[in-house]
Amino acid sequence: MVSRTDFLHALENDVKPAFGTSAEALDHLLIRGIINWGKPVAEILSDGNLYIQEARSTEGSGLVSVLLEGPPNSGKTALAAQIAKNSDFPFVKVCTPEDMVGFTESAKCLSIRKIFDDAYRSQLSCILVDNIERLLDYGPIGPRYSNLTLQALLVLLKKQPPRGRKLLILCTTSRRQVLDDMEMLSAFSTTLHVPNLSTPDHLLSVLEEMDLFSKDELLSLHAKLQGKRVFIGIKKLLCLIDMARQVEPNYRVVKFLSKLEEEGGLE
Ligand code: ATP
Ligand code: MG
Numbered sequence: 001m002v003s004r005t006d007f008l009h010a011l012e013n014d015v016k017p018a019f020g021t022s023a024e025a026l027d028h029l030l031i032r033g034i035i036n037w038g039k040p041v042a043e044i045l046s047d048g049n050l051y052i053q054e055a056r057s058t059e060g061s062g063l064v065s066v067l068l069e070g071p072p073n074s075g076k077t078a079l080a081a082q083i084a085k086n087s088d089f090p091f092v093k094v095c096t097p098e099d100m101v102g103f104t105e106s107a108k109c110l111s112i113r114k115i116f117d118d119a120y121r122s123q124l125s126c127i128l129v130d131n132i133e134r135l136l137d138y139g140p141i142g143p144r145y146s147n148l149t150l151q152a153l154l155v156l157l158k159k160q161p162p163r164g165r166k167l168l169i170l171c172t173t174s175r176r177q178v179l180d181d182m183e184m185l186s187a188f189s190t191t192l193h194v195p196n197l198s199t200p201d202h203l204l205s206v207l208e209e210m211d212l213f214s215k216d217e218l219l220s221l222h223a224k225l226q227g228k229r230v231f232i233g234i235k236k237l238l239c240l241i242d243m244a245r246q247v248e249p250n251y252r253v254v255k256f257l258s259k260l261e262e263e264g265g266l267e
Contacts, residue, residue, distance in 0.1 A: 022092040026128075029081035029094070032038045032238060037205040040195050041079075044068075047192055048083035055087070055168040056124065062161050065169040065187070067132075069176040070194030073233030076172040077130050079194055083170055084126045091122035097134040108135070109152040119167055129153070129171040133178055143178075144201040150182055191264030196233050200225035206234070210241050217253050224257065225266075249250075 045223075048066075055064040066083075068076045078249040084092050093115050100108050115148045118127035129135065132153070138145040171188070179185050197203055201246055204222060212259060213221065232240075240263065244256040 007128040025094045026081045026085050029077055031249050034082050035206050035209050037197055038202045044079055044192050052087045055166050062166045065157050065189050067191045068186040070196050072174045073235035074194045075234040076194045079172040080128050080172050084128050087126045087168055089126040091119055091125040094128045096130040104144050105148045105238045110144055110147055120165055124166050126168040132171050132173045133175040138178055154187055176217050195250050196231050198231055200230055212241055229267040
């Protein structure tokens with residue numbers, strides 16, 4: 001016979017969330033992988049490893065919270081997911097505003113709290129709080145935000161896990177200034193800046209990886225890009241590359257460059 005306790009146990013431990021397991025949630029954020037387009041990428045990942053070590057260490061406080069901040073489309077979410085994956089912590093949970101569409105403020109706070117409560121029960125946990133300003137319902141017109149959610153997050157960001165438990169919190173935002181205004185920045189142990197691609201070499205590294213242009217085309221792009229200023233987020237660049245794939249090969253280079261200029265990624 002199935003008792004109520006069995007049922008509750010299963011609900012707590014066996015029932016998978018609708019969007020799949022935590023590992024699947026991370027892989028979903030990493031579908032396109034991480035291209036090592038330059039020094040910033042390598043540095044963010046190696047700093048990430050240091051924070052993982054710090055969170056793991058027995059001498060440490062057991063709590064490490066990292067804010068990955070940078071312009072929209074710069075790759076913050078994917079890099080945070082990669083760091084979470086690198087941690088290899090058995091409990092990994094993604095907390096994203098997308099899963100809380102239509103929630104009331106209090107439902108949102110409860111569900112964030114549930115994620116943290118679950119994490120405290122595991123020895124080594126990692127929580128990825130994606131797009132923190134959207135989780136706070138921040139809108140630039142007004143400006144407005146949910147103070148209830150902000151207060152809840154501030155408490156949880158600083159709350160020490162129970163003795164012997166380790167928690168690594170990774171948060172992302174495109175609105176560093178807003179978080180600063182909300183006095184949230186100081187709640188983090190550290191910040192990692194995720195920049196846009198900013199040199200022709202960064203751009204060429206991605207193009208070489210993407211298997212879109214021939215060797216000759218890459219050489220001609222290399223020449224055309226000399227002395228130019230590049231400024232584009234990896235996510236946007238990957239979109240442009242997808243689009244260029246649809247263009248007839250003869251026009252690809254020209255079309256790609258003109259789109260890049262149009263998007264303000266090249267001067
Ligand atoms: P948003 O501002 O909309 O939140 P974002 O900065 O979080 O965007 P992501 O959603 O992480 O950007 O998108 C980055 C995309 O680029 C992902 O699909 C990721 O797999 C891919 N990608 C490839 N190389 C890298 C890299 N070096 N760093 C980050 N993302 C990369
Ligand atoms: Mg993101």
